[in-house]
Amino acid sequence: MTPDIDELLGRMSRRDKLDQLQIVWKQDLGEAAALARRGIGALFWPGNAADTNELQRVARGESPHRIPLLIGLDVVHGQRTTFPIPLAQAASFDPEIARRDAEVSAAEARGAGVTWTFSPMIDVSRDPRWGRVAEGFGEDPLVTARFGAAKVHGYQGDDLAAPTSIAATAKHFVGYGAAEGGRDYNTVDMSEQRLRNAYLPPFQAAVEAGAASVMAAFNTLSGVPMHANRRLLRDVLKDEWGFGGVVVGDAEGVVELARHGVAASPSDAIALALRAGVDIEMGGHVLGDDGEPFADADAVDDAVLDEAVRRVLRLKAALGLFEDPFVDAAAEPLAPTADTRAAARTAAERGAVLLSNGGDLLPLAAGTRRILLAGPYATSPDHLGAWVQHFAERAGTLEDAVRAEFPDADVTVLPGAGFTGADPALQQQVVEALPGHDVVVLALGEPSDLSGEAASRSDLRLPGDQEALVHAVADAGVPFVVVLENGRPLDLSGWFGRATAVLEAWHGGLEAPTAIARLLSGAASPGGRLPMAFPRSVGQVPEYDAHERTGRPATIGAQGPLSMTDWQLAGPGNVAEHFTSKYLDLDLGPLLPFGHGLSTTRFELTDLRIETPEIAAAEVLAGARIGVSLTVTNTGERDGDDVLLLFVRDEVASIAPAVRRLAGFERVTLPAGTSRTIRFELDRGSLGFWTNDPAGEHVVEPGAFTVSVSDGTTTLATGLTAR
Ligand code: GLC
Numbered sequence: 001m002t003p004d005i006d007e008l009l010g011r012m013s014r015r016d017k018l019d020q021l022q023i024v025w026k027q028d029l030g031e032a033a034a035l036a037r038r039g040i041g042a043l044f045w046p047g048n049a050a051d052t053n054e055l056q057r058v059a060r061g062e063s064p065h066r067i068p069l070l071i072g073l074d075v076v077h078g079q080r081t082t083f084p085i086p087l088a089q090a091a092s093f094d095p096e097i098a099r100r101d102a103e104v105s106a107a108e109a110r111g112a113g114v115t116w117t118f119s120p121m122i123d124v125s126r127d128p129r130w131g132r133v134a135e136g137f138g139e140d141p142l143v144t145a146r147f148g149a150a151k152v153h154g155y156q157g158d159d160l161a162a163p164t165s166i167a168a169t170a171k172h173f174v175g176y177g178a179a180e181g182g183r184d185y186n187t188v189d190m191s192e193q194r195l196r197n198a199y200l201p202p203f204q205a206a207v208e209a210g211a212a213s214v215m216a217a218f219n220t221l222s223g224v225p226m227h228a229n230r231r232l233l234r235d236v237l238k239d240e241w242g243f244g245g246v247v248v249g250d251a252e253g254v255v256e257l258a259r260h261g262v263a264a265s266p267s268d269a270i271a272l273a274l275r276a277g278v279d280i281e282m283g284g285h286v287l288g289d290d291g292e293p294f295a296d297a298d299a300v301d302d303a304v305l306d307e308a309v310r311r312v313l314r315l316k317a318a319l320g321l322f323e324d325p326f327v328d329a330a331a332e333p334l335a336p337t338a339d340t341r342a343a344a345r346t347a348a349e350r351g352a353v354l355l356s357n358g359g360d361l362l363p364l365a366a367g368t369r370r371i372l373l374a375g376p377y378a379t380s381p382d383h384l385g386a387w388v389q390h391f392a393e394r395a396g397t398l399e400d401a402v403r404a405e406f407p408d409a410d411v412t413v414l415p416g417a418g419f420t421g422a423d424p425a426l427q428q429q430v431v432e433a434l435p436g437h438d439v440v441v442l443a444l445g446e447p448s449d450l451s452g453e454a455a456s457r458s459d460l461r462l463p464g465d466q467e468a469l470v471h472a473v474a475d476a477g478v479p480f481v482v483v484l485e486n487g488r489p490l491d492l493s494g495w496f497g498r499a500t501a502v503l504e505a506w507h508g509g510l511e512a513p514t515a516i517a518r519l520l521s522g523a524a525s526p527g528g529r530l531p532m533a534f535p536r537s538v539g540q541v542p543e544y545d546a547h548e549r550t551g552r553p554a555t556i557g558a559q560g561p562l563s564m565t566d567w568q569l570a571g572p573g574n575v576a577e578h579f580t581s582k583y584l585d586l587d588l589g590p591l592l593p594f595g596h597g598l599s600t601t602r603f604e605l606t607d608l609r610i611e612t613p614e615i616a617a618a619e620v621l622a623g624a625r626i627g628v629s630l631t632v633t634n635t636g637e638r639d640g641d642d643v644l645l646l647f648v649r650d651e652v653a654s655i656a657p658a659v660r661r662l663a664g665f666e667r668v669t670l671p672a673g674t675s676r677t678i679r680f681e682l683d684r685g686s687l688g689f690w691t692n693d694p695a696g697e698h699v700v701e702p703g704a705f706t707v708s709v710s711d712g713t714t715t716l717a718t719g720l721t722a723r
Contacts, residue, residue, distance in 0.1 A: 002322040005313045008065060009306055016064055017309045018293050021274070023072055023248070024284035029054070031289075038291055039063040041312055042070035042280060045114050047391075049329035052113025056325040067313070068321035075117040075155075075166070076135055076387040077101055079108035080333055081340035081510055082395075085385035085451075085487055086121065086147070088351035088506030090137035090531035091597075093643045093667045095150035097347045098137075102154025104340045107164040108333040115319050116167040117155060118215055118248075122148035122202040123172055126544040128532065129182025131455030134386045134487030134507065136177060138531030139544045139594055141198050142662045145205035152209040160212065161320025163327070170206035172217035172250060174232060175199045179219060182541065183456045188219045193655055195221070196690030196698075198546075204241055212315055213246040216278055218253050225260045227253045228269075231694075233277030240696060246311045248280040249273060255285050267294035274300045279308040336393050336510060345511035345518075350641075350667075352519050353528040354598040355492075355502040361439070361479055362501050363522025363600055369409050370437045373402055374416030374430045375469060377443035377485050385487055385507025386452025393510055398443050398483075401513035405521050412437065419447050422465035427472040440473055440480035441520065442466075442499075448507055451487025460491035460538045467494050474498035483516055489534040493591050504530075522600070527641025527667065529597035529712055533590035540586060545594035546658040553659075554580035554588055595645050597712050601636030601672060605644075608709055608716040617687075617722040621700045626682040630709050630716060634670035642711045643667045646680045648687060649706040654699075655691060660708065682707070687722060 009017075020041035026032035029051050032043050036058040046052055052071055059069045077083045083101040090098075102120070109117060121135040122144050137147040148170060155168040175195060179186040190199070203214065214237060217226040226232065227249055237243045254273040255266035263269035270286055274297070287293050316322060336344070354362065364371075377383075383395040399413045416430045417423075434440065444466045450457060461467060473480050479500040484490070487507050496502065503526060505516050518524040535543045554577050582588060611627035620626070632642055646664035650657040663686035668676055688700035700722060708717035 002317045005310055005317065008313065009309060012065060012309070014298070014305070015287065015291070015293060017305050018286050018297050020067065020309050020312050021279060022281045022284055022286040023070065033058050036069060037062045039065065039067065040069070042072055042116070045071050045073040045112070049111070049113045049327050049332035053326050053329055060325060068316055068325035070116045070316060071114050072116040072118060073109060073114045074119060074387055075105045075109045075114065076119045076121065077105070077385070078392060078509065079105050079112070079389060080391070080393055081108065081336040081344050082384045082388055082392045083344050084348050084351045084509040084512070085134045085507045086137055087134050087487065087531060088508055089347060090143055090147055091353050091504070091506065091528040092347065092350035093143070093529055093665050094350055095146045097350055098147045099150040099154035100343050101347060102151040103157070104343055106155045106157070106166045110164055110166050111327060111331060111333045113327050114166055115321065116169070116213070118169045118171060119155070120148045120151035120168065120206070121171050122206060123177035124199050124202060125177030126532070126542040127177070127179070127182035128460055128489040128535065129456050129458060129538065129541060130177060130179060130184060131386070131451045131457065131488065132177070132184065132453055133532060134451040139533065140531065140546065140662050141201045143531055143665065144202040148202045149205045149209035152206050152211045156210060156212065160318045161323070167212035167315060167319060169213040169215050169248060170203050170211045171215035173203055173214050173226060173237065174217060175221045176217040176219050184454050185218045189222050192692045192694050193690055196696065200236070203237070207237070207241050207243050211245060212318070213248055214243065215248050215250055216253055218250050218256070220260060225257055225262055227273045227278055228257050228262055228276045230276040236696070238277060244311065244314070246279045246315050247277055249278045249282045252283045254278060254281045255283060265296070267296040270294050271296040271299040274308060275304055279311050341511055344509050345515050348505070348508035348512050348515035349519060349524040351506060351508065351528050352515065352526045353504040353530055353596070354526040354600065355504050355592060355596070356496070356499065357598050357600065358500040359479065360600070361481060362503065362520065364439055364520050368406065368438045371402065371406060371409050371411045372414070372430070372433055372437040372440045373399060373411055373443065374414040374440070375443040375466065376415065376417060376419050376464070377445050377483065378413050378415070382448050383485060383508055383512035384510065385448050386455070388448070395510050396513050398513045398516055401517040402441070402520070405517035405523070416442065417444070417466040417469035418464045420464045422468065424468070427465070427469050430469065431472050431476055434473070434476050434478055440478055442469060442473065442480060442482045443485070444469070444482055445485035446487065446490065448487065451507070458538065460489070460535070461494060462490065470495040470499060481520070485512065489532050491536070491538055492534060493536045496591060525600050525638060525640045527597070527599060527643065529595050529643045529645070530592055531594070533594045534592040536586055536591045540583065540590070543590045546661045548656045549659055550581045552580045554582035595710065595712050597643065599640045599642065601634055601638040601640035603642045603670070603711055603713070604633045604635050605630055605709060605711060605714045605716050606633070607631045608718050610707060610718055610720055613719065614721045614723060617700045617702045620684050620687055620722060623684070626720065627679055628682060628707060628709070629677055629679040631675055631677045632668060632670065632711070633675040634672050637672055639669070639671045641667055641669050644678055645710050647708045647710065648682065649708070650687070650689070651704040651706065653689065653701055653703065655689060657689070
């Protein structure tokens with residue numbers, strides 16, 4: 001029976017309240033049970049349903065106020081069934097993929113006693129040196145917002161108390177993806193307008209989607225650590241947006257305020273964080289194991305304490321934990337099912353991006369009989385990516401999947417190169433084996449442990465001697481496919497133009513090998529697009545699509561922004577424009593821009609229309625929407641998916657506008673020879689922007705706008721005027 005929260009609060013001592021405001025990880029079940037008996041608010045998942053039930057039994061039966069536990073775990077892209085990394089899911093440009101991942105993950109996790117996940121990670125990032133780009137949805141605020149909201153819906157369903165729902169956590173609030181140097185945990189400093197236009201929108205979308213909690217980020221933001229950032233935690237998140245859920249600190253993030261130099265001691269840090277708006281401390285520093293509060297925890301007003309505890313108790317009530325915190329341990333999901341595998345495979349197939357396809361090499365010809373498969377990912381089982389549970393089902397190998405997908409083919413498998421070291425004999429072995437094979441497939445990439453948390457890289461090239469393998473095969477003059485499995489945009493510039501075809505498969509999860517084999521055979525067709533640009537060099541970072549206009553843009557002679565296809569035309573001549581924003585030693589633009597991706601069929605875009613080409617800015621600000629439509633036709637011989645990206649360029653504004661900004665996207669599946677008319681709507685979010693006013697000022701200014709739609713190959717554009 002769920003108690004009256006204020007009545008329960010009235011019975012709790014100060015120490016009882018403080019105990020509710022922390023989550024602790026304990027390897028030893030006995031130690032965890034002792035904390036549950038004392039009345040701690042939350043514990044990390046102990047590893048199985050039975051032990052979780054025991055902890056809940058102790059909390060419900062023996063703790064001072066019989067308050068059940070929140071049981072937390074990072075279920076970022078899978079529990080038992082591992083889906084592709086979130087960056088790969090974003091590449092699908094199909095938020096349903098993310099919702100389905102979260103739905104499957106929540107059912108597997110809640111069935112094991114988990115009630116709270118620290119996901120989705122919705123940190124926009126434009127810096128592939130940062131290893132955590134694997135966990136997010138790329139460089140664009142709109143893509144990140146849509147995918148983050150989809151995951152919140154997938155995790156939480158319609159009722160948090162349902163046996164298949166878990167509380168979602170939008171993390172890491174805020175700006176973590178903009179760390180200087182792309183170095184994890186490093187300083188972040190940005191203007192109010194950039195914060196509000198690029199980094200806050202995904203969190204506002206997650207709050208609007210009903211996210212039960214938000215996690216504070218490790219970083220400082222313009223000098224104020226997020227765990228002590230009252231303005232953003234209280235004034236913006238809780239007051240301006242009306243967030244009624246729980247703010248949880250990141251691991252040790254509260255006590256690290258002392259290391260940041262804004263608190264004199266860990267205990268001073270706890271008081272600072274609670275006053276700033278952190279509700280639950282992650283690490284167990286509010287009360288020590290001995291139950292004694294850290295001195296300065298007492299420096300927190302009762303009102304602040306009560307508000308935090310009220311949020312925690314409300315979340316437990318919403319999860320139904322006072323009614324029934326137990327799960328049926330005998331029914332704990334311990335392995336993927338055929339359905340969850342199918343969902344993971346679909347996600348891997350739809351997240352794949354065809355980066356190049358010379359001579360329409362892909363899909364491989366039906367008569368392909370002799371395949372040479374080489375590279376570290378030919379036999380590696382490491383397809384799951386960062387943030388994977390040690391107990392998650394392991395993936396198979398690409399070798400096995402290719403043999404299964406091409407049962408009549410002779411498949412030769414050689415190492416060819418390693419993720420580390422350099423052994424020219426491996427490349428020589430491949431070159432000697434080339435004769436007599438119809439096609440060569442090089443399975444390359446970066447191992448999972450080079451991406452994720454605390455995995456920033458200063459060099460974005462393929463690790464080990466993988467590039468040497470590409471050049472050795474290219475020197476032999478045979479057609480070959482490179483399949484990439486990686487957790488971030490890489491620097492492919494050393495070899496990209498020499499490969500006949502390149503397929504970006506990311507760390508595709510449990511079903512990655514099967515998905516890749518099906519994409520090679522044509523059983524599945526690649527339709528993804530890059531959610532984050534691939535730079536020409538790490539020295540070019542940050543390089544992203546929606547960058548603000550400069551007074552001296554380098555161009556290739558065309559005025560205004562280059563279209564996506566223009567980026568490929570950029571060449572050495574561009575650096576001839578002397579006094580413009582460029583590098584003397586690098587061509588313009590990224591190697592592969594945001595939104596890039598090819599298909600194994602052909603699409604035509606026609607008939608772009610704006611339903612209201614002229615409208616009052618005040619009407620848009622008041623909520624008017626503007627319809628934009630176009631027709632897309634599959635003019636090829638194969639069925640396929642196209643991704644339509646809607647951009648808006650504000651020609652003149654009171655703050656330097658972006659060269660263009662994504663305002664919508666849609667993935668469409670079109671059988672060969674068919675057409676569809678797609679309709680988007682522009683609104684104040686598309687045409688307006690936040691100013692530098694710290695109080696939060698969103699404006700739509702009169703003026704001309706260019707509206708364009710691109711599928712990565714073709715771009716149509718037209719004009720819109722706000723009066
Ligand atoms: C880590 C991560 C955070 C995660 C937490 C708990 O340090 O920053 O994303 O949820 O600890 O595992």
